[in-house]
Amino acid sequence: MNKDNTVFVGNKPVMNYVLxxxxxxxxxxxxxxxxxxxxxxxxxxxxGEIALNRFLEGVRKKEIITSTEEIETDSGKTNVSSIExxxxxxxx
Amino acid sequence: MNKDNTVFVGNKPVMNYVLxxxxxxxxxxxxxxxxxxxxxxxxxxxxGEIALNRFLEGVRKKEIITSTEEIETDSGKTNVSSIExxxxxxxx
Numbered sequence: 001m002n003k004d005n006t007v008f009v010g011n012k013p014v015m016n017y018v019l020x021x022x023x024x025x026x027x028x029x030x031x032x033x034x035x036x037x038x039x040x041x042x043x044x045x046x047x048g049e050i051a052l053n054r055f056l057e058g059v060r061k062k063e064i065i066t067s068t069e070e071i072e073t074d075s076g077k078t079n080v081s082s083i084e085x086x087x088x089x090x091x092x
Numbered sequence: 093m094n095k096d097n098t099v100f101v102g103n104k105p106v107m108n109y110v111l112x113x114x115x116x117x118x119x120x121x122x123x124x125x126x127x128x129x130x131x132x133x134x135x136x137x138x139x140g141e142i143a144l145n146r147f148l149e150g151v152r153k154k155e156i157i158t159s160t161e162e163i164e165t166d167s168g169k170t171n172v173s174s175i176e177x178x179x180x181x182x183x184x
Contacts, residue, residue: 042133045173049160053171064156066177068141079145081137085158 005029009036009044017047022055025089031062034085037069041083048085062088097121101128101136109139114147117181123154126177129161133175140177154180 007020017034024032036044052059063086068079099112109126116124128136144151155178160171 039131039134041137042131042173045133045158045175048158049171049173053160061158064158066137066140066153066156068145079141081134081141083137 005031006033006035007047009034009040009047011040011043014043014046014050017043018051018055021047021051021087025056025059025087030090031086031088034087035082037071037082038080041081044083044085048087052087056087056089058091059087059089060092062086062090097123098125098127099139101126101132101139103132103135106135106138106142109135110143110147113139113143113179117148117151117179122182123178123180126179127174129163129174130172133173136175136177140179144179148179148181150183151179151181152184154178154182 005024007017007024009017021032021034034044034047048061065084067082069082070077071080097116099109099116101109113124113126126136126139140153144153157176159174161174162169163172
């Protein structure tokens with residue numbers, strides 16, 4: 001998997017990330033991964049839903065993975081949830 | 093699917109929902125669905141991760157589904173993302 005095919009969702013407006021996903025497919029990607037951690041997870045789901053419902057023909061959700069990541073903060077290690085939504089235009 | 097096996101995640105502290113999930117399995121459920129909409133989606137993922145990593149032995153994620161729901165608000169209809177995380181203790 002090419003790292004360039006991953007869209008990291010943060011705190012910007014959701015349409016920024018939708019545009020990034022759509023652009024990846026326009027540029028020939030066959031698979032795009034939407035990733036987010038913590039509170040941005042909701043926005044990652046929004047990104048996938050809006051991209052699929054409004055912009056991308058023939059693209060589908062291939063897989064959705066949730067996991068727990070350990071991150072370093074000023075006050076020590078803490079756990080944060082993460083999500084990966086894998087979109088593909090390869091037919092089933 | 094028994095409706096009682098669904099845990100709706102909202103704005104309460106995450107451990108409330110973790111406890112609800114763990115209780116369902118303790119009471120004999122073989123499958124529990126964690127559901128949330130909008131900003132609560134992040135907390136639903138947290139609920140599943142914490143329940144699996146800290147409390148539930150032999151339980152796994154069976155399926156994660158995201159979708160778009162249309163809801164009525166004071167200012168008309170609007171779309172909101174939703175997630176369903178299906179946990180099961182049935183071995184693969």
